[in-house]
Amino acid sequence: MDVRNSWRRRKTVLAATILTAAVAALGILASGASAARHANITLTIDVFGDFGYHDLYKQYEKSHPGITIKEDTEDYAPHHTGLVQHLATGAGADDVVAIEVGYIAQFAAQPQNFVDLRDYGAKSVKSRYPAWKYDQAVAPNGSVIGLGTDVGSLGICYRTDLFAKAGLPTDPATLGKMWSTWSKFLAVGKTFQKKMGSKSKFIDSGSNLYNAIIGQANPAYYSKSGEVIAATNPKVKQAWNLTMKAISLGEDKGLTAFAADWNAGFKKGTFATVTCPAWMMGYIQGQAPNTKGKWNIAPVPGGGGSWGGSFLAVTKQSSHPQEAADLVKFLTSPASELYVFKHTGNLPSELPVLKSKAVQDFKNPFFSNAPVGAIFAGSAMKLKPQILGPHQGDFQTAASNAIQRVEQHKQSPAKSWQQFLKDVANAG
Amino acid sequence: MSVEQTTTVATVDRRARGKLLRRLDGKVSPYLYIAPFFVVFGIFGLFPLGYTAYISLTDRNLLSPVSHVIGLHNYALLIHDSYFWNAVENTFGIWFLSTVPQLALALLIAHVLNTRLRVRTFFRMAVLLPQVTSLVAVALIFTQMFGHDYGFVNWLLGLVGIHHVYWEAGRFSSWAALSVMVIWRWTGYNALIYLAAMQSIPEELYEAAAVDGARRWRQFLHVTVPSLRPTIIFTVIISTIGGLQLFTEPYLFQPRTSGGTGGSARQYQTIVMYLYEKFLGSSQFKFGYAAAIAWCLVLLIVLFGLVNYLVVGRIRSAET
Numbered sequence: 001m002d003v004r005n006s007w008r009r010r011k012t013v014l015a016a017t018i019l020t021a022a023v024a025a026l027g028i029l030a031s032g033a034s035a036a037r038h039a040n041i042t043l044t045i046d047v048f049g050d051f052g053y054h055d056l057y058k059q060y061e062k063s064h065p066g067i068t069i070k071e072d073t074e075d076y077a078p079h080h081t082g083l084v085q086h087l088a089t090g091a092g093a094d095d096v097v098a099i100e101v102g103y104i105a106q107f108a109a110q111p112q113n114f115v116d117l118r119d120y121g122a123k124s125v126k127s128r129y130p131a132w133k134y135d136q137a138v139a140p141n142g143s144v145i146g147l148g149t150d151v152g153s154l155g156i157c158y159r160t161d162l163f164a165k166a167g168l169p170t171d172p173a174t175l176g177k178m179w180s181t182w183s184k185f186l187a188v189g190k191t192f193q194k195k196m197g198s199k200s201k202f203i204d205s206g207s208n209l210y211n212a213i214i215g216q217a218n219p220a221y222y223s224k225s226g227e228v229i230a231a232t233n234p235k236v237k238q239a240w241n242l243t244m245k246a247i248s249l250g251e252d253k254g255l256t257a258f259a260a261d262w263n264a265g266f267k268k269g270t271f272a273t274v275t276c277p278a279w280m281m282g283y284i285q286g287q288a289p290n291t292k293g294k295w296n297i298a299p300v301p302g303g304g305g306s307w308g309g310s311f312l313a314v315t316k317q318s319s320h321p322q323e324a325a326d327l328v329k330f331l332t333s334p335a336s337e338l339y340v341f342k343h344t345g346n347l348p349s350e351l352p353v354l355k356s357k358a359v360q361d362f363k364n365p366f367f368s369n370a371p372v373g374a375i376f377a378g379s380a381m382k383l384k385p386q387i388l389g390p391h392q393g394d395f396q397t398a399a400s401n402a403i404q405r406v407e408q409h410k411q412s413p414a415k416s417w418q419q420f421l422k423d424v425a426n427a428g
Numbered sequence: 429m430s431v432e433q434t435t436t437v438a439t440v441d442r443r444a445r446g447k448l449l450r451r452l453d454g455k456v457s458p459y460l461y462i463a464p465f466f467v468v469f470g471i472f473g474l475f476p477l478g479y480t481a482y483i484s485l486t487d488r489n490l491l492s493p494v495s496h497v498i499g500l501h502n503y504a505l506l507i508h509d510s511y512f513w514n515a516v517e518n519t520f521g522i523w524f525l526s527t528v529p530q531l532a533l534a535l536l537i538a539h540v541l542n543t544r545l546r547v548r549t550f551f552r553m554a555v556l557l558p559q560v561t562s563l564v565a566v567a568l569i570f571t572q573m574f575g576h577d578y579g580f581v582n583w584l585l586g587l588v589g590i591h592h593v594y595w596e597a598g599r600f601s602s603w604a605a606l607s608v609m610v611i612w613r614w615t616g617y618n619a620l621i622y623l624a625a626m627q628s629i630p631e632e633l634y635e636a637a638a639v640d641g642a643r644r645w646r647q648f649l650h651v652t653v654p655s656l657r658p659t660i661i662f663t664v665i666i667s668t669i670g671g672l673q674l675f676t677e678p679y680l681f682q683p684r685t686s687g688g689t690g691g692s693a694r695q696y697q698t699i700v701m702y703l704y705e706k707f708l709g710s711s712q713f714k715f716g717y718a719a720a721i722a723w724c725l726v727l728l729i730v731l732f733g734l735v736n737y738l739v740v741g742r743i744r745s746a747e748t
Contacts, residue, residue, distance in 0.1 A: 081708040088490040106711055207685065256683035261577040394710045397687035404692035408597040
């Protein structure tokens with residue numbers, strides 16, 4: 001009796017399990033069917049860091065009923081290497097992916113993995129962008145793999161209190177004129193250092209200085225035909241020599257960007273200037289909230305400059321290319337770019353937005369009410385585009401390491417340069 | 429009669445079948461019981477190993493859709509790759525700096541924990557705490573502590589007049605900093621293994637030693653250590669395997685701009701970091717070359733494990 005009962009119970013449980021599984025399976029089928037009917041689409045978007053899109057998603061979901069947006073975010077490097085893997089293995093990529101300018105050439109070289117946005121009206125927005133920004137996401141076969149979000153145009157963020165102590169002028173316009181070129185910038189640094197000694201250095205990091213200088217060169221590492229010309233291009237050597245000069249004059253603190261000591265330096269004032277893309281404003285405010293009002297922003301020597309800037313692309317793996325492309329167009333629209341600039345600080349890449357009163361008149365109280373909108377927009381419009389190549393990032397790493405070897409007194413500038421050239425040659 | 433006969437035949441038949449089944453059961457079922465492990469190992473262990481070996485013979489690159497078999501070309505390149513040998517040197521250096529003090533310390537801690545301490549269980553659990561800490565948290569916090577300008581370690585050293593050691597930049601200093609991380613995390617784990625082994629050493633051995641006039645230290649050297657020989661061999665092999673695969677600590681120790689090079693002059697780039705650089709750390713995505721590095725690492729671990737086995741085997745055994 002007992003045994004039979006337990007068997008019956010077991011049978012009941014079994015039947016119930018099978019039934020539940022069947023119902024669940026049917027449920028999945030049914031929900032799939034209804035998804036198609038009501039156009040309940042979930043769009044996934046994969047970004048790195050903070051693109052400042054959260055409120056915009058909500059807005060878009062409201063105006064497009066049936067669409068849900070899910071954002072994945074990662075660090076800069078794993079985001080891009082992950083994307084390479086997803087594309088190579090043919091699975092796992094989101095509908096919409098963000099691509100930074102350092103990687104755009106590499107992805108533009110594989111247009112077969114991306115939706116050609118010309119099929120979804122990219123041509124109609126072309127005129128909004130500076131030609132170089134639009135062209136960076138154009139594949140060799142002419143297909144447009146992405147649309148620009150922000151540009152990382154440069155200013156120089158500096159500590160007014162330290163400048164005053166060193167007897168230097170503190171207003172951006174005067175300083176901008178004083179350091180119209182990079183060698184003049186180093187000359188200002190020499191004056192600064194004479195007064196300040198080793199307490200505060202003029203420059204945070206040799207690599208940051210180098211990147212700003214090389215960012216203005218065109219061509220830099222790649223020639224128009226795609227050859228690596230790092231070893232022979234005098235512009236590269238010139239940027240290197242200027243950096244070496246800053247180090248030998250004792251103006252360089254020798255920190256590495258994003259390291260603990262660099263972060264602490266913002267608070268403690270161990271350096272007086274930092275090359276400053278628009279997104280850096282948010283970073284400084286986050287690292288050193290107590291230094292409010294002690295910062296200001298002046299134009300960068302040599303005119304325009306760039307550090308960062310991104311694109312949004314739609315992958316071929318997306319099962320909703322039309323909706324994904326619509327989302328990309330919405331997120332890169334002038335209104336969205338302006339919204340992100342005001343709330344997150346990422347600088348718009350579209351000319352009408354850059355020229356708009358809203359950007360031109362924008363001031364930041366943290367940076368002594370500097371007209372940051374006008375400074376960054378001006379730098380963005382002066383920026384001369386650079387020819388990029390697939391190993392851009394490797395060359396940047398090799399250069400950073402080479403500069404650090406000198407900063408850390410491990411190698412002479414000449415020896416370090418030789419090793420840099422060797423690394424460049426081996427990168428391919 | 430005939431009915432009876434058939435019944436007997438049937439019974440015999442059934443009995444024979446039962447015997448056969450039982451014999452089969454005895455022979456086959458042990459294999460079936462252990463099969464799940466080997467099936468899982470085959471899928472997640474053996475297959476990737478074999479596939480990596482195959483990839484290492486090709487020029488597979490994540491960026492290009494086609495790849496070709498190029499034989500041992502990757503290995504030939506690797507032998508002449510000075511950055512690879514630099515990584516090998518770093519790995520062994522850090523391994524030596526971390527493992528020797530770690531195991532010696534673990535032995536001592538185990539010895540102390542084996543005595544009649546108050547709240548012994550608390551101490552025994554406490555030494556295991558670093559082990560349950562997230563590896564990433566350990567690496568990040570130690571990296572802060574070994575900072576140049578505002579690091580805790582430099583502040584301490586500053587009190588005794590040593591100023592601003594640039595831990596990350598120097599070759600030996602970076603090895604030392606990384607070794608401290610490894611030692612902090614793994615000493616307790618090894619101590620517990622030693623402790624478990626110590627508890628199985630018969631008390632009479634110590635009594636006999638005490639009768640012979642051996643003090644604690646001599647007892648430790650001449651009774652404990654020889655009795656632990658198999659355990660010490662085990663921990664040395666395990667920490668060899670772990671140490672030669674060192675990755676997370678040095679990877680998080682480097683500045684974010686380094687891209688996996690392990691310092692500006694690759695002063696602490698380990699073998700696995702170099703593998704990572706070739707595969708994902710840079711924009712090279714050289715899958716084939718990275719696979720060749722992986723297989724060389726396997727060979728190195730096997731070779732080095734054997735060497736360690738022979739060296740540690742020279743500890744006088746308890747039995748002889």
